Amino acid sequence: MSSNDTVIILKNVFKSYRQKSIVVHALSGISLEIYRGEIACIVGPSGSGKTTLLNIVGGLDRADSGRVIVDGVDITELDEGKLTEFRLRKIGFVFQALNLIPILTAVENVELPLAFMGLSKKERRERALEALEMVRLGDKAYRKPDELSGGEQQRVAIARALVTRPSIVLMDEPTAHLDSETGSELMKLVKRLNSKLKQTFIIATHDPIVVNSCEKVIRIRDGKIISIEGGRKSLSS
Numbered sequence: 001m002s003s004n005d006t007v008i009i010l011k012n013v014f015k016s017y018r019q020k021s022i023v024v025h026a027l028s029g030i031s032l033e034i035y036r037g038e039i040a041c042i043v044g045p046s047g048s049g050k051t052t053l054l055n056i057v058g059g060l061d062r063a064d065s066g067r068v069i070v071d072g073v074d075i076t077e078l079d080e081g082k083l084t085e086f087r088l089r090k091i092g093f094v095f096q097a098l099n100l101i102p103i104l105t106a107v108e109n110v111e112l113p114l115a116f117m118g119l120s121k122k123e124r125r126e127r128a129l130e131a132l133e134m135v136r137l138g139d140k141a142y143r144k145p146d147e148l149s150g151g152e153q154q155r156v157a158i159a160r161a162l163v164t165r166p167s168i169v170l171m172d173e174p175t176a177h178l179d180s181e182t183g184s185e186l187m188k189l190v191k192r193l194n195s196k197l198k199q200t201f202i203i204a205t206h207d208p209i210v211v212n213s214c215e216k217v218i219r220i221r222d223g224k225i226i227s228i229e230g231g232r233k234s235l236s237s
């Protein structure tokens, strides 16, 4: 079986959605492996299944069939409660819509996921400020989202994804609303965090700037993998 450095294994994952009378096959037999500490990107045109794939890896959505093994646990077998706990403990999400709450400051937005982790108010504030420091926004912690640039808001969303110290960070088209310079800054940040915290990143994108700075490139089309390039070798192989 897998060595313990394989952090994500998908085996023949299928997912379809019903849109009124028609069935859309979002994922049609996806199999892949991602190693611990890899920066992988999922590349494909709009509608190819990228978001669906991230949602299934992160336990936000369930596969119709196939296996999804994350950190040695088959999450397709978890009940809702266990799946919620899994998400909270292991996964950091940066959604395409950043979902920042406009009336809260940056640090308050970042603190939100910690509310469910049983930390004191003081600990929550410390952890949130530390996460903002990591994305180099320590000096803007008390601003509200509309007092920050698009790139800065993106970094707040990243800080919020990192504040629970997840082993896996999932990002959905993180550069979609950024200019190319801010986009490359973002990828530098991802690389810095990856080497410092050994986190695994999976990034859905069609931005060449992102693709060029990922170690592993997984191309999908119509819910199927068309190629996998690069990436680390398993230590056991």
Ligand SMILES: Nc1ncnc2c1ncn2[C@@H]1O[C@H](COP(=O)(O)OP(=O)(O)O)[C@@H](O)[C@H]1O
Pocket: 017, 018, 019, 024, 025, 026, 044, 045, 046, 047, 048, 049, 050, 051, 052, 053
């Ligand atoms: N919740 C949903 N309900 C119905 N259809 C969906 C839903 N989510 C995704 N789809 C469909 O599944 C396909 C893949 O979508 P998605 O994973 O969002 O692709 P991408 O992120 O690559 O643009 C698309 O045809 C989309 O319309």
Ligand SMILES: [Mg+2]
Pocket: 050, 051, 052, 172
């Ligand atoms: Mg998408």
